[in-house]
Amino acid sequence: MPLKFDLSKCTGCKLCQLACSASHYDVFNPEKARLKMIHDYNDDGIKIASKSCIFCKKCEKVCPEGAISNNGKWMIVDPEKCIGCNTCVTNCPTKIIFLNEKKSTICDLCGGEPKCIEWCPKGVISLRQKKGAAV
Amino acid sequence: MNSLMGKYLKINLSSSVIADEKTPVEWVELYTGQKGLGSRILMENFDPATDPLSPENKVVITTSVMGGTIVSCSSKLAMTTKSPLSGTISDGSVGGHTGAELKYTGYDAVEIIGKAEKLSYLYITDKKVEIRDAAFLKGLGTFAVDAKLKEEIGDDELKVLAIGPAGENLVPYACISSEKYRQLGRGGIAAVMGSKNLKAIAIRGKLGVSVKDIEGLMKYSKEVTTRDEVTSDDNEIYDLGTSCLVDYSQESGLLPTRNFQEGRFEDAEKINGQSFKDVRKNKKGCFSCGIACGNYVVDGAASVEGPEYESIVLGGSSLGIGNREKVIEFNSICDDLGLDTISAGGTIAYMMEMTEKGLHDFGIKFGEIDAVIDMLTKIANRDGIGDEAALGSKALSGKYGGEDYAIQVKGLELPGYDPRGSWSMGIAYVTAPRGGCHMSAYPIAEEAWGELDPFSFEGKGKLVADMQNSQFCKFSMGVCDFWPINDETLGRLFELSYGGAWPADKIYKTGERIFNLQRMFNIMAGFDRKEDKLPGRFHKELLKAGPPKDIAYTKEAFDKAMDEYYSYRGWDELGRPTIEKLEELGIEKKFIEAYKKAL
Numbered sequence: 001m002p003l004k005f006d007l008s009k010c011t012g013c014k015l016c017q018l019a020c021s022a023s024h025y026d027v028f029n030p031e032k033a034r035l036k037m038i039h040d041y042n043d044d045g046i047k048i049a050s051k052s053c054i055f056c057k058k059c060e061k062v063c064p065e066g067a068i069s070n071n072g073k074w075m076i077v078d079p080e081k082c083i084g085c086n087t088c089v090t091n092c093p094t095k096i097i098f099l100n101e102k103k104s105t106i107c108d109l110c111g112g113e114p115k116c117i118e119w120c121p122k123g124v125i126s127l128r129q130k131k132g133a134a135v
Numbered sequence: 136m137n138s139l140m141g142k143y144l145k146i147n148l149s150s151s152v153i154a155d156e157k158t159p160v161e162w163v164e165l166y167t168g169q170k171g172l173g174s175r176i177l178m179e180n181f182d183p184a185t186d187p188l189s190p191e192n193k194v195v196i197t198t199s200v201m202g203g204t205i206v207s208c209s210s211k212l213a214m215t216t217k218s219p220l221s222g223t224i225s226d227g228s229v230g231g232h233t234g235a236e237l238k239y240t241g242y243d244a245v246e247i248i249g250k251a252e253k254l255s256y257l258y259i260t261d262k263k264v265e266i267r268d269a270a271f272l273k274g275l276g277t278f279a280v281d282a283k284l285k286e287e288i289g290d291d292e293l294k295v296l297a298i299g300p301a302g303e304n305l306v307p308y309a310c311i312s313s314e315k316y317r318q319l320g321r322g323g324i325a326a327v328m329g330s331k332n333l334k335a336i337a338i339r340g341k342l343g344v345s346v347k348d349i350e351g352l353m354k355y356s357k358e359v360t361t362r363d364e365v366t367s368d369d370n371e372i373y374d375l376g377t378s379c380l381v382d383y384s385q386e387s388g389l390l391p392t393r394n395f396q397e398g399r400f401e402d403a404e405k406i407n408g409q410s411f412k413d414v415r416k417n418k419k420g421c422f423s424c425g426i427a428c429g430n431y432v433v434d435g436a437a438s439v440e441g442p443e444y445e446s447i448v449l450g451g452s453s454l455g456i457g458n459r460e461k462v463i464e465f466n467s468i469c470d471d472l473g474l475d476t477i478s479a480g481g482t483i484a485y486m487m488e489m490t491e492k493g494l495h496d497f498g499i500k501f502g503e504i505d506a507v508i509d510m511l512t513k514i515a516n517r518d519g520i521g522d523e524a525a526l527g528s529k530a531l532s533g534k535y536g537g538e539d540y541a542i543q544v545k546g547l548e549l550p551g552y553d554p555r556g557s558w559s560m561g562i563a564y565v566t567a568p569r570g571g572c573h574m575s576a577y578p579i580a581e582e583a584w585g586e587l588d589p590f591s592f593e594g595k596g597k598l599v600a601d602m603q604n605s606q607f608c609k610f611s612m613g614v615c616d617f618w619p620i621n622d623e624t625l626g627r628l629f630e631l632s633y634g635g636a637w638p639a640d641k642i643y644k645t646g647e648r649i650f651n652l653q654r655m656f657n658i659m660a661g662f663d664r665k666e667d668k669l670p671g672r673f674h675k676e677l678l679k680a681g682p683p684k685d686i687a688y689t690k691e692a693f694d695k696a697m698d699e700y701y702s703y704r705g706w707d708e709l710g711r712p713t714i715e716k717l718e719e720l721g722i723e724k725k726f727i728e729a730y731k732k733a734l
Binding site for chain 2: 011012013014015018019021022025026027028029031032038039040041043045046048119121122
């Protein structure tokens with residue numbers, strides 16, 4: 001059940017990334033967020049993009065230690081089994097997985113109530129519903 | 136554990152010595168961060184009589200103590216120096232993401248002194264600090280510097296503070312660009328960087344910021360931003376940005392037109408908030424800001440983030456230009472060349488009026504937009520007539536006369552509010568420490584756009600001083616002007632981030648202390664009441680339309696209001712803080728001793 005973004009509303013404030021790092025690590029650090037918003041000027045004008053877990057489960061498939069699983073809604077990392085080998089990081093198609101204190105770190109939707117959604121002031125982020133599910 | 140990083144960076148460009156220093160907690164307690172801490176670091180071992188363009192002048196970059204946290208619009212970055220334009224202490228701030236980025240390198244502040252042997256840039260990260268060769272950036276505009284440094288370092292998230300050709304050529308109103316379209320505009324700090332052979336500062340930090348009480352801060356921060364409607368889509372500053380003020384000023388008859396000769400512009404509707412909204416492509420917010428006042432606009436071949444109200448006025452109505460695309464072009468070219476839109480526009484408007492009045496032929500008249508664009512490039516390159524225009528309106532009027540038409544205070548050109556339409560803006564202009572500026576206090580919101588009589592000085596000395604005191608603490612704590620936060624809320628956010636007890640009266644007192652510290656600097660640099668004056672035009676000429684029509688703004692009434700202002704501040708009749716006042720504020724003894732010698 002990945003996050004969904006309406007990029008036309010994004011202002012690039014990074015409150016989502018701050019809420020993410022604060023809720024998981026008790027620190028304000030956009031580098032430690034499990035999603036990333038890009039909102040920068042370039043030669044063509046302005047580039048707006050998002051990076052987040054798309055729930056493709058590739059990390060689960062490639063993990064050599066069986067440390068990654070899912071509950072049908074989000075990915076789950078078992079820190080006891082994770083050896084910090086980086087395999088999930090290099091194989092993640094969106095490049096959003098990172099190691100924190102040598103352990104794999106993947107969006108867990110904050111257990112179902114994502115802080116990024118709660119803190120976004122412009123309603124950019126929502127949960128993508130499964131096909132056929134009521135919206 | 137709190138939100139102070141605990142160290143600041145000292146860089147001597149002459150000796151190439153780079154050192155970490157502990158951030159003195161006693162300085163933070165007295166002056167907090169940004170504006171206040173920047174002023175304090177500048178004044179350490181510093182003679183206020185220093186030549187602004189000498190290696191001895193300092194460039195001080197400061198973050199805010201709440202910077203990098205989730206507190207809305209609290210991550211601005213300030214730079215403080217002695218201004219080459221006004222000769223006063225001068226600090227400016229810039230929004231965007233650069234302040235938070237610097238905080239994430241682990242530094243609360245950076246002090247730069249000396250002069251590099253060759254053109255250089257600084258590279259500051261959480262792992263290393265280097266002075267690097269900038270030969271490949273020589274002569275480039277700020278947009279190209281931003282792009283080239285990202286390419287050179289290989290990081291799109293690099294934040295760059297860059298000077299353009301104007302700064303390299305020591306134009307005294309050269310500005311610094313950050314993230315392309317965010318400007319640290321006033322007072323010529325880019326010329327001070329240029330005098331140090333410092334082309335840019337590239338910043339990338341990956342550390343985090345901790346706070347005293349993270350749960351408490353997140354709960355309270357969300358509560359007060361909702362309460363104050365900071366994040367509301369109905370917030371006019373979100374809907375239109377500062378361009379919404381064009382209609383306000385026009386309605387109030389104080390929209391500077393043709394160098395403040397008039398207060399209503401016939402083409403105001405072509406350059407008002409709605410007009411710019413019509414060509415808006417995207418909204419853009421600063422770091423941690425729920426307001427998002429920024430507007431990225433594209434019109435024909437011209438694009439910019441903005442234009443902000445002051446640029447619309449000084450690059451539009453005050454030049455007699457009511458062309459939206461050309462105002463955007465004016466703004467964008469100034470940003471790229473590294474020129475302050477207000478001072479550049481104000482100086483050119485003076486030249487236009489002098490030419491039209493036949494007092495001196497500068498070869499440029501109101502409404503001549505192509506000549507304006509051409510002039511900007513000549514100013515930045517100090518080419519021909521541009522070398523004259525680069526002096527600024529005060530110095531030009533000293534050379535060619537027409538002092539009444541040089542619309543400046545202490546050499547700093549005035550922003551977009553005619554004080555004849557909102558009287559206490561005049562008090563704010565002449566008492567702002569960096570010269571003619573609207574940021575120290577904004578009483579127009581209470582007068583022309585509020586409930587108070589805009590054409591009376593009654594109680595206005597106190598009004599302006601009280602606003603300045605609160606603003607100076609608010610800005611030192613890093614909070615943006617666009618959050619109308621009260622002192623109590625500000626103090627509570629600071630307590631949850633940094634710790635200690637910061638009740639509303641302490642917030643007010645801290646701001647008053649910082650304001651007086653900057654005034655002391657200026658007194659020691661040779662200023663007093665004689666420089667606290669408005670251009671003659673405002674007292675000698677009447678506006679002829681709208682609410683201020685035919686109402687005299689007399690010098691006598693203004694002087695009387697200034698007497699009241701000085702008295703309320705505890706300053707003497709020459710506008711100098713008394714020793715008793717400085718001691719009451721807890722200003723450090725060594726500064727008071729130095730100040731006594733200067734009196």
